[in-house]
Amino acid sequence: MINVVAGIDIGGTNTVIGLVTNNGDCLIESSISTKNHSHFEVFVKSIFQEIEILIKKIGGNHTLIGIGIGAPNGSYNLGAIVDAPNLEWKGILPLSKELLKYTSVPTIVTNDANAAALGEMFFGGARNMKDFIVITLGTGLGSGIVANGKLIVGHDGFAGELGHLTAFPNGRICGCGNKGCLETYASATGIRRTVFMLLADSNQPSILRSVSFEKLTAKMVSDAAIKGDQIALEAFEFTGKILGLKLAETVAMFSPEAIFIFGGLAKAGVLIIEPTKRYMEENLFPIFRNKVKIIPSELEGKNAAVLGAAALIWQNNS
């Protein structure tokens, strides 16, 4: 009998479900739409039915021993999603409680970035680390922080919101209602905003002048930078400067062994890592200098969210 865990990644559009072994092998994977369910309860029922279908497909010698879920605003303490901005259901959504209607295996919920951190710890580059941070540079900036070998979830289960550190006290408007949050600068969306700021401030020619804000992607900015486009290069320099300063502060708090970078903007590789590292070192409290690696996630390209969600269960069963 082979034990498997269902790793679930709930996104605004799709929910991906995979069956993961304790080696981090995803045996099978499928997805259902997150939208178009009459109620949240119906959505949860669909998730469980999909798990049952996958278990049948891989054959009878597999046992489901738990369900790990990464979700926007997922609360570890409550086993629920709380006021997720990109889901159609509002308030507190009791995921674990709903799943208990169908199964008695343990269900653990956390936010998607925390899941990514656990995925890195169990199946990625942080396998031998007890103190590290994973940053996802996507639409926003998510982060999962591990110290003393444990995920930092805090008193209310919502700790690890590096995206909402204040980069500039009266800076860019953030979706959270505050101003100047780090994710308004250091994310795929943030670098688009920076490109438009630079295009507005300078007269420099740039291949990005022909692109609308809606059509601009982080990939287009990195492609332009590789071709030597000055605006695109400056955008990476500016992003790295802000991210580097805030990571220097983060290191002063946690003194991690490594910071893993993940997600859309992370695909720019050295373009984003080099200036971030340079500015981080420049701003570090001296005792921490030349100690902390900034490296790409080893799960890039794999379904890190599913693996990480599964790791929520495997961390208690391995």
Add this chain to the structure above:
Amino acid sequence: MINVVAGIDIGGTNTVIGLVTNNGDCLIESSISTKNHSHFEVFVKSIFQEIEILIKKIGGNHTLIGIGIGAPNGSYNLGAIVDAPNLEWKGILPLSKELLKYTSVPTIVTNDANAAALGEMFFGGARNMKDFIVITLGTGLGSGIVANGKLIVGHDGFAGELGHLTAFPNGRICGCGNKGCLETYASATGIRRTVFMLLADSNQPSILRSVSFEKLTAKMVSDAAIKGDQIALEAFEFTGKILGLKLAETVAMFSPEAIFIFGGLAKAGVLIIEPTKRYMEENLFPIFRNKVKIIPSELEGKNAAVLGAAALIWQNNS
């Protein structure tokens, strides 16, 4: 037979040694000079001799089960002091190794602010908390951070340096060599600098205009504020604004249940806590609002450093 732990607080001038029970009772306490020892090894020998004297004084039914030491730049991982700016010996000072010459009981070293956090957890206001932060507002700003019930020491043992968060990227010169570190604003020294900045910038009359920088103390600033001195009141407002913003960022990372304030400037009580709390709330990521207490340490007035150093051992033996 009653077990006791030697709690040791190594300061630049004096080293205080106390014998502490697992209830946090300090049965006896004395101090030796930190200065005027020919070598570091001689200093450590003097510490151990003093412990033996104290054990004899309290009678034969007490057993020493460990030695906990809080020291400037104390490294938990190395059991050593590393490049402490206020000690006459430089480099790595192997405290635990030296003490092993005289005793086989376990010795644990950490920095003084981490020791204060453990003291709060075992014997103070954080007794039922798993996620909290202790900030010492003295000459500098020290901090000890507990998450998941464990002290955050990081990969190298030096985590928890809130005093070196960057409050202003090109701000006041800090002793660490960087600019704009939080402790250059939020500390007993920081508020003196702020008073002088305000005296320079305004024409407002103030009883603090007759005092030199060297003679000015945090106590004089709080006494003046209580009497309604506008410069002193503005100095607390300014300090609270900066500390509040940086604590909002700290909460986004750790989501603690409470932040305890300790040390010289903390004695100003509501004068410093009220503006700090107000500005922290204003800058918090919405999900964390109205959840985090800022309160005075319950160990204020006691020898918190000695109790906290002893807690280093008791946390493994209670």
